[in-house]
Amino acid sequence: xxxxxxxxxxxxxxxxxxxxxxxxxxxxxxxxxxxxxxxxxxxxxxxxxxxxxxxxxxxxxxxxxxxxxxxxxxxxxxxxxxxxxxxxxxxxxxxxxxxxxxxxxxxxxxxxxxxxxxxxxxxxxxxxxxxxxxxxxxxxxxxxxxxxxxxxxxxxxxxxxxxxxxxxxxxxxxxxxxxxxxxxxxxxxxxx
Amino acid sequence: xxxxxxxxxxxxxxxxxxxxxxxxxxxxxxxxxxxxxxxxxxxxxxxxxxxxxxxxxxxxxxxxxxxxxxxxxxxxxxxxxxxxxxxxxxxxxxxxxxxxxxxxxxxxxxxxxxxxxxxxxxxxxxxxxxxxxxxxxxxxxxxxxxxxxxxxxxxxxxxxxxxxxxxxxxxxxxxxxxxxxxxxxxxxxxxxxxxxxxxxxxxxxxxxxxxxxxxxxxxxxxxxxxxxxxxxxxxxxxxxxxxxxxxxxxxxxxxxxxxxxxxxxxxxxxxxxxxxxxxxxxxxxxxxxxxxxxxxxxxxxxxxxxxxxxxxxxxxxxxxxxxxxxxxxxxxxxxxxxxxxxxxxxxxxxxxxxxxxxxxxxxxxxxxxxxxxxxxxxxxxxxxxxxxxxxxxxxxxxxxxxxxxxxxxxxxxxxxxxxxxxxxxxxxxxxxxxxxxxxxxxxxxxxxxxxxxxxxxxxxxxxxxxxxxxxxxxxxxxxxxxxxxxxxxxxxxxxxxxxxxxxxxxxxxxxxxxxxxxxxxxxxxxxxxxxxxxxxxxxxxxxxxxxxxxxxxxxxxxxxxxxxxxxxxxxxxxxxxxxx
Numbered sequence: 001x002x003x004x005x006x007x008x009x010x011x012x013x014x015x016x017x018x019x020x021x022x023x024x025x026x027x028x029x030x031x032x033x034x035x036x037x038x039x040x041x042x043x044x045x046x047x048x049x050x051x052x053x054x055x056x057x058x059x060x061x062x063x064x065x066x067x068x069x070x071x072x073x074x075x076x077x078x079x080x081x082x083x084x085x086x087x088x089x090x091x092x093x094x095x096x097x098x099x100x101x102x103x104x105x106x107x108x109x110x111x112x113x114x115x116x117x118x119x120x121x122x123x124x125x126x127x128x129x130x131x132x133x134x135x136x137x138x139x140x141x142x143x144x145x146x147x148x149x150x151x152x153x154x155x156x157x158x159x160x161x162x163x164x165x166x167x168x169x170x171x172x173x174x175x176x177x178x179x180x181x182x183x184x185x186x187x188x189x190x191x192x
Numbered sequence: 193x194x195x196x197x198x199x200x201x202x203x204x205x206x207x208x209x210x211x212x213x214x215x216x217x218x219x220x221x222x223x224x225x226x227x228x229x230x231x232x233x234x235x236x237x238x239x240x241x242x243x244x245x246x247x248x249x250x251x252x253x254x255x256x257x258x259x260x261x262x263x264x265x266x267x268x269x270x271x272x273x274x275x276x277x278x279x280x281x282x283x284x285x286x287x288x289x290x291x292x293x294x295x296x297x298x299x300x301x302x303x304x305x306x307x308x309x310x311x312x313x314x315x316x317x318x319x320x321x322x323x324x325x326x327x328x329x330x331x332x333x334x335x336x337x338x339x340x341x342x343x344x345x346x347x348x349x350x351x352x353x354x355x356x357x358x359x360x361x362x363x364x365x366x367x368x369x370x371x372x373x374x375x376x377x378x379x380x381x382x383x384x385x386x387x388x389x390x391x392x393x394x395x396x397x398x399x400x401x402x403x404x405x406x407x408x409x410x411x412x413x414x415x416x417x418x419x420x421x422x423x424x425x426x427x428x429x430x431x432x433x434x435x436x437x438x439x440x441x442x443x444x445x446x447x448x449x450x451x452x453x454x455x456x457x458x459x460x461x462x463x464x465x466x467x468x469x470x471x472x473x474x475x476x477x478x479x480x481x482x483x484x485x486x487x488x489x490x491x492x493x494x495x496x497x498x499x500x501x502x503x504x505x506x507x508x509x510x511x512x513x514x515x516x517x518x519x520x521x522x523x524x525x526x527x528x529x530x531x532x533x534x535x536x537x538x539x540x541x542x543x544x545x546x547x548x549x550x551x552x553x554x555x556x557x558x559x560x561x562x563x564x565x566x567x568x569x570x571x572x573x574x575x576x577x578x579x580x581x582x583x584x585x586x587x588x589x590x591x592x593x594x595x596x597x598x599x600x601x602x603x604x605x606x607x608x609x610x611x612x613x614x615x616x617x618x619x620x621x622x623x624x625x626x627x628x629x630x631x632x633x634x635x636x637x638x639x640x641x642x643x644x645x646x647x648x649x650x651x652x653x654x655x656x657x658x659x660x661x662x663x664x665x666x667x668x669x670x671x672x673x674x675x676x677x678x679x680x681x682x683x684x685x686x687x688x689x690x691x692x693x694x695x696x697x698x699x700x701x702x703x704x705x706x707x708x709x710x711x712x713x714x715x716x717x718x719x720x721x722x723x724x725x726x727x728x729x730x731x732x733x734x735x736x737x738x739x740x741x742x743x744x745x746x747x748x749x750x751x752x753x754x755x756x757x758x759x760x761x762x763x764x765x766x767x768x769x770x771x772x
Contacts, residue, residue: 014528026358030196037324038196038358041300042221042637047556048734049528063435064357064428067503069514080523087518102746103737104526108729109564110738112524125517135748144748 005034005058006159007066011085012077013102014048017148021075022053024152028169029057032161039064048105050081075155077134077147078102079118086122095127096154098134098147130154130192137188146185153189163190197361199354202325203264203292204229205361206332211369212236212262213287214254216247218607219636220266221301222355223294227264228639231648235366240639240648243574243607244269248276248291255280255289255345256381258372260336264292267308268573272608274311277345279383281315282391284343284398286372288336294350297472298499301352301635303554303571305497307473312347312450316395318402319347319450320411321427325359331411331447336369342398342405349449351472353428353499403451411447414460418442422464424457424477424488428500429470435502437509441468452480461486468493472500530559532735533711533751535630535675535701539599540565541731541755542681548689549596551584553577553604556634556703560599564732568599575600575608578625582612585621593622594689597697600625603633603641606656610665616694617666624688624695627658628675630703638705662696669695676701678758704751712752713768717743721764728756728765 008025012018019040026038034057041051054066071089076082076097089095097119106112115121123129132154138146149170156166167183174182197205203226207215215238217227231238241247247263254261265273270293277291293311296302312319318338322331328350335346379387406412417439425433426446433443444460446452457480461467469478469490478490493508494500503513530537540560543550544567552558552568553576561568570580581598600609605627616623633639640646645655662670669691673684681699688695702709714735724741733756735749743764745756757765 013526015531023358026196030194030360036196036358036360039353040198040356040358041352042224042356047528047559047635048526048531050526061359062431063502064353064359064431065501067501067513069516080526083519083521084523084526087516089516091515091517102749103734104524105529105563105732105734106524106527108732108734108737110726110729111563112522114524115521118519118521121519121521125519127517 005056005061006072007070008055008155009066009071009074009085009088010053010055010077011074011081012051013081014051016051016077018051018053018077021148021152022055024169024173025055025155027173028161028166029055031169035059035061037061037064050084052085073155073158075151077151080104080114083115083118083122086127089127093128094130094158095122096130096132096151096158098151099131100135132189132192134189137192138185141185141188142181146182149182149185150189150192153186154192156186157190163187166190193363195361195363196358197325197329198225198356198358199322199325199328199350200225200356201229202328202361203332203348203350204233205363206329207236207262208233209329209364209366210333210336211260211367212336213259214251214261215239215263216241216250217264218242218244218247218269219633219639220244220269220294221636222296222352223264223266223269223292223350224636224639225355226292227648230262238648240641242642244273245275248273248280251289251291252276252280255285255287257287258374259287260369261287261289262292264294266302267293267295267306268302268304269293270308270311272574274315277311277317278315280345281317282383282388282395283381285339285345288339289345290332290335290339290348291345292348292350294352294355295473296352298352303573305473307476308347308349309449309476310474312349313476316399317345317347317450318342318448319349320447321349321449322354322447323427323430323445324354325357325361327447328354329361329363334411342402344398349427351428399451403453406448406451406453407456409448412453412456413445414456414463415443415445416463420465421468422460422466423468423470424460424481425470426477429472432500432502432505433470436505436511446477449476452477454484457481457484457486470494470500470505527562528559529562529732529734530556531704532733532749533704533753535699535704536560536628537565537731537733538675538678538681538755539626539628539699540567542678542685543567543597543599546682546685547595549584549592551577551581551596551598553598553600553609555601555604557599557601557628564730574604575612578609578612579615581623581625582616582619582621585623590622597624597626597685597689599628601634602627602629602631602643602658605658606642610661613662613667613696614665622692622694624685624697626697626699629658629698629700632703632706634703634705638703658698667694667696669693670698671695672698672700674701675699676753676755678755704753714747714750715745715752715754715757715765716747716768717745718764718766721762723762725761727761728759730759731755
């Protein structure tokens with residue numbers, strides 16, 4: 001039986017927790033019996049720079065990386081990183097973006113401007129966009145650090161698996177005392 | 193059991209399953225997680241060594257002792273370890289010995305893009321190259337069998353996209369391998385000229401036998417898709433090629449990249465009309481093919497520099513790649529930066545202000561070269577800052593000595609900065625060395641080192657006393673500064689540059705990412721007081737930005753390190769309660 005897999009790109013700023021998101025996603029797809037590949041970048045690029053992780057699953061996955069026009073979904077933890085990754089999205093792909101702006105150093109030093117209204121401009125190109133205020137939802141769930149899990153929730157809704165499966169995965173992944181917080185955060189993202 | 197493992201974790205799993213007993217490494221991206229993951233298995237002794245040469249020697253010693261042993265390093269680490277490795281090639285092994293070396297095509301986290309396959313050729317050592325995590329595990333185990341069968345250390349070559357990609361591994365049980373009995377054997381283990389000469393002949397014969405093995409081994413395989421075009425590939429490139437070309441070509445997939453087979457390549461070339469060699473970095477396989485009279489297409493079509501991908505290969509083969517959308521807006525770059533609260537920031541801010549020549553080194557603090565600090569003049573290799581400064585000062589004389597410093601981290605200083613400092617003391621330059629002691633090996637993801645007082649498993653151990661060490665090699669002037677006190681840094685720097693004789697200034701403040709470092713509440717900018725002079729922006733803190741002509745501090749990022757407080761001429765930056 002051939003099942004359709006997906007190429008998912010998770011982008012953000014070093015330190016935002018994109019790695020954990022890709023690991024949870026990869027683990028979930030392994031459990032569903034898919035071939036899975038994840039590609040990460042460690043080391044220097046993690047120090048507040050742009051970070052990109054790739055999650056690919058399907059019957060048989062060869063390359064660990066996703067390139068121009070190959071991503072079914074981009075999950076962006078930050079708006080500028082969403083715009084940077086956009087060329088990797090398939091023309092009919094989905095962009096799930098956290099409505100957060102973090103100035104990069106060239107903007108901080110005044111060498112460049114943080115572009116205005118990025119999400120609107122991306123939508124203007126006919127891209128399907130789901131904008132999520134993950135920080136507010138995480139705070140609603142009880143902890144601003146759960147931004148991560150809110151965004152996984154928002155993404156998970158578009159992967160065709162039932163919500164309970166994900167809640168179980170989260171139950172198994174995080175320490176017991178954080179389970180209910182994270183499941184709440186996930187559910188808020190899932191409904192976004 | 194099926195597990196999703198990072199290539200590096202899969203190598204560690206392979207070590208465990210192969211019955212390895214001793215693991216010694218120095219951290220280096222993208223190899224670090226091998227040893228971190230290995231340390232999770234209690235059956236293996238694992239350690240962080242001071243540098244890669246020590247690590248390789250520890251592995252060699254463990255092999256003499258009859259155990260299966262291992263060390264991991266990044267590509268440039270093999271330069272450091274090369275001395276023991278070249279001679280261990282002659283000696284061979286008692287217990288199996290494997291070295292993993294992780295290359296970094298594309299230089300995600302490295303200072304050069306050297307191709308370690310050249311080392312396998314030069315040291316005459318077999319080298320295996322896995323193409324996913326499953327092979328990382330199985331090739332590691334195979335490497336020990338080869339090592340003991342052919343009496344040779346074996347190199348396992350990884351690249352970033354193998355080391356740092358997760359894929360599925362079928363894990364197995366550990367096989368306990370008993371220690372080999374110790375037998376004194378100077379003719380094999382003591383490399384005097386008289387003993388080494390016959391061993392060199394042995395090495396040449398060993399390479400001949402390994403070449404025969406390469407002809408028929410299962411890890412060098414032809415995937416015959418009955419096509420006119422054939423490609424020769426290994427490692428990550430095999431995966432890119434499969435993705436880009438699918439069944440439209442036949443493949444010769446090489447799991448062993450040194451020594452390379454001869455007859456197998458000729459046979460493959462006879463099966464197809466055209467042979468492409470697709471390899472990242474140097475034309476190693478390509479030159480081999482030409483040497484054995486097989487005509488191939490290689491570097492005339494594929495780049496020497498950088499990382500490959502499925503689209504790079506598709507483009508060379510004229511396959512149209514996917515469409516996509518983008519916005520017209522220019523998107524500012526986001527280079528890596530020092531973290532909020534980083535203890536290095538104030539040091540580089542001061543060095544820039546004082547306009548001194550800064551001989552730099554390898555670590556997080558290399559980011560001191562980036563805007564807006566831009567306070568680093570040179571950066572070559574691990575430890576090179578200290579000896580480099582000595583050379584600079586010997587070339588330019590006493591005036592230069594008053595206007596120059598070396599900066600080096602605690603881990604890098606132990607790795608190979610100490611030898612440079614001995615040179616400074618011994619050969620009398622009035623050089624000033626700053627040791628940026630942040631109590632951790634930071635850039636590679638926070639590993640303990642001989643200065644931190646903890647082992648790889650977090651056990652308490654002795655810690656190098658940096659002050660005493662510097663005194664002991666003959667540096668009389670050693671002082672410690674608080675990296676969050678700009679005035680203190682400036683005073684120390686000026687005094688030591690003026691002083692007679694060499695000095696060491698130790699900047700002591702733990703990495704802000706360490707779990708035990710308590711962060712203070714975010715600072716705030718009093719918008720009434722702020723005049724928008726941007727003085728606070730000079731330290732390049734990612735938490736400070738300008739909004740509508742006034743400075744603003746991102747409370748989600750700021751850790752309250754207070755460094756910016758003193759920079760503000762109108763005292764607009766302060767603690768939240770003071771502002772309220």
